[in-house]
Each structure stands twice: as structure tokens, then as C-alpha cells.
Amino acid sequence: MSAHLSPDELAALISRCTGVTVTAEQVTDPHHTFDDLGVDSLGLMGVLGELQRNHGMPRDVDMQPDRSPRELLSLLTGRA
């Protein structure tokens, strides 16, 4: 299982897990935090769980809603 995920794929995954419609542009914009997008801590926990189960993300990765989707994307693409 690859840890790589495109901005489009991550946006779709966040939308599916949280019900918040998120675009690829929002996922790559460093100024948007999860809070800004309306994704709360439970929603982000669901996103991280999905990435850990199905996209090879290490289990010790944790993130709070004051961080940006772009930071999450960087972790996934190994460009943190």
C-alpha cells in the first residue's frame, strides 16, 4: 500500500469521512487549517484513521485541527 496520495484524492477522502466538501486547491493552500475548513477533531481523527488503515500512514502520526491539510499531504508524500 502506497503512502502517496494526490491532492484530489486527499480532498475526496476528507469529504467522504467528514461530510465537509473540500477541494484540491484547499488541500494544497497552506493558509487553510482543518479548523478553517470546518473539520473538527473527531472528523480529523476519522481522516487519520482512514489513512492509517488504507493508505499506509504510520500509526503514530497525530494531528490537531489547527494544522493544515497541506501539512498532512506533505506527510503522505514524504515532503514534510
Added chain:
Amino acid sequence: MKAVVTGLGVIAPSGIGVERFWPAVRDGHVALATVRRYEPNPYPVRVVGEVRGFGPDGWVDPRVVVQTDRFTHFAVAATTMALDDAGLDPATVPPFGFGVVTASYAGGVEFGQREIERLWDGGPEHVGPYQSIAWFYAASTGQVSIGNGLRGPSGVLVADEAGGLDVFAVADGELCRGASAMVVGGTEAPFCPFSMCCQLGLGLLSTNEDPATAYLPFTAHAAGFAPAEGGAMLVVEDERAASDRGANARAVIAGYGSTYTGTRCFDRSAEGLLRAAETALADSDLDAGDVDVVFLDALADQRADAAEAEALRLLFGDRTDRVPVTAPKSGYGRCYAGAAVLDVATAVLAIEHGAVPPTPGVHDCRFDLDLVTGTARRADIRSALVLSRGQHGGNSALVLRRPDPITRGGE
């Protein structure tokens, strides 16, 4: 102080929205059918009342949809209907003066079943975080409060099926303590195997596979009830607050009574129902002679039906066979804590339309009662008595009264 109903929101197997629900109930439409929400094999209960054609899109915020169970989707949508029907924008009510109270029997069981399946198949890390809030009995009250900005007194009653009437007493109490409006109701979505299996041991659900004969309360064929999903949410306001904003009072919540007679002691529910009804009538400053129609609990269990008929005989005496009584739920099923709330909504509509809806499917009542069957009966309804029992021994009664003609500008 009087509590008045100003808005109705209904989601029932018979119809979504009052404009579809009332004609179906008035005309005795039967909305029972074989369950579709899960594969009925190998379970013994087949005939149910499902809400067909409802999806949360357009009713519920997409973020809330993924966080909540179907019973909450129903509650949120029915609340929107009720507020719209009442013409009441919550933003115009003092923020701590508008609360919400719901009754719940099953909670978010369909969501819960899905997550339990993930736990079983994949392990703990496969369970989503929203299980923590979606299953919870208070989920509907919470989402209705958050979604509509209702910061007044709020809660949930997990008080078996009779909780569907008890919530109106809770709301009335909050209005007496200073709230100006309350959203009141209950919705259920129990159709998953986990939830239904929990109830099989009670022996109260009908295993008849024919929708036309599965739920026939008060007949010699009564052999259990057909379960249903759905329910109703109502806007109940302080009469003065409603009058001040020019709202139409649809019915007065006039009185309430409640008793407890023990789990599965249906023989004793005759006395329990009688005392609940007498208390509700005394609370309304009415007596049994004032009752124009009774909405029945209608468990369709031989002992329970006999007890309910006995309660009516003791309450009405010589007049028993001349008081119209009805159980519209035999047409769409019994939706647990939402069942009595739907009966309250139906009673409000019956008062407004001057018609007693029938008990669908029933033609041969085995008791000496004036059970309305076939088609609706025209009636001048000033006072309606609604009865509800829980499977585990609660007996509640609520009296609704037609409002007096409007007298504006005076006390």
C-alpha cells in the same frame, strides 16, 4: 400559563410532511410492507412500517449526516418542518428561552450496527470516531439544539414508549419555568438486525407475513404489533408568547398523567392507564364526560388490548360504547418513542379538521368500544385524550384541547 402547539413536523411511513401524512391517515391508508432496510432472513419479523423516499440531503448539513444516525436525520428534518409550520425563526426567540426535548427508545442503532460490524471484521481501529456520538440517545436533541441555535433547557427522555407523551410534560414544565418555546418530539429508526433481535424476546412483535393482517389491535386476531420508524417533532410555545407574535395556537396541551405498573404486567396496565387518564383530565380541569375522542395505545397483544379496553370502561362507564376511539398506527406501525408523538400530531390535525381518522385494517373489534374503522368520521372535537404504554410498564396520558376563540388585547 398554557402550552400551545404551533407547529408540526411529521416523518412517518404514511407520509413525509403533514400535507402527505394527514390525507393518508384520514383515509385509512395501509403503509405496512415487508422490510427492505435489511435482509429479513432469518429473522421472524417481516412486516414493518418503513419511511420510504427519505434521504438526509437537503434536510441535514452534510457534515452532520456523516456524524449521525438515521433517527437523528429524521429529527433534524422534522424540526425544520415544524419550525417552518410554526412560522418561527429561532433567532427571534431569546437565546436561552428556546429548548428541545426528545424521547428515544432505540438510539442510533443502525449506525451502531455498522460500526460493530467493522469492529468484528477489522478490529478496533476500523471503528469510526463518530460512533461515540451517533448512537447516543441524546444525539437528536443535541443536533437539533446546535443546528437551530436553541440554547434553552434541553434534554432527552429514555422512558420507553410512553416517553413520547412524557416529553410534553417536560416541555410544559420548562415553559412554566420561563422558557418561551420548546421543540418537542421523538423519532426512531430501529431497522437493523441488532436492534430488532433485542426485541424478539418480548414476544410483542407480529410475525404475521401479510401486511394486511399483521397488526390488528382489538380484534380476536391480534398477535403483536408491526414495528415502525419515523416520528414527529412539534413546536410548543407559551400561549402568551405565541399570541404576542401573532402565531396560531393549533391545540392546547391541557393535562398530563403518568403511572408505572411493572414490566410485562399488562393486566395491571388497566388500572395504570385509568389513573394516568384521570390525572390528565383533572390536570385539564375536565372530566371523562368531556372527552370527544381517544387515541389508543393499541399494542395488539390480547392481554394488553383487554386491559386498555377495561381502562376505557372504568373511565367512561355507561358512555364507553359512545366515545369514538381510534388507533391510526395500525396503518403504519408502532414507532416506539415516536408513536405517541405521532398520535399527538394526529390529534392536533383531527381537532383542526373535525375528523377522527380510522383504525386501518380493523373491522371486527372484540370489545364494546366505538372503535372508528373504515373511513374518517366527522366530529366536533374539543378535547382529545392520547394514551401510551411502554413495553416495560409505563402508562401515560395527555389531554389536548381545541384553543378558545382568539381574544386579542385582553387577559
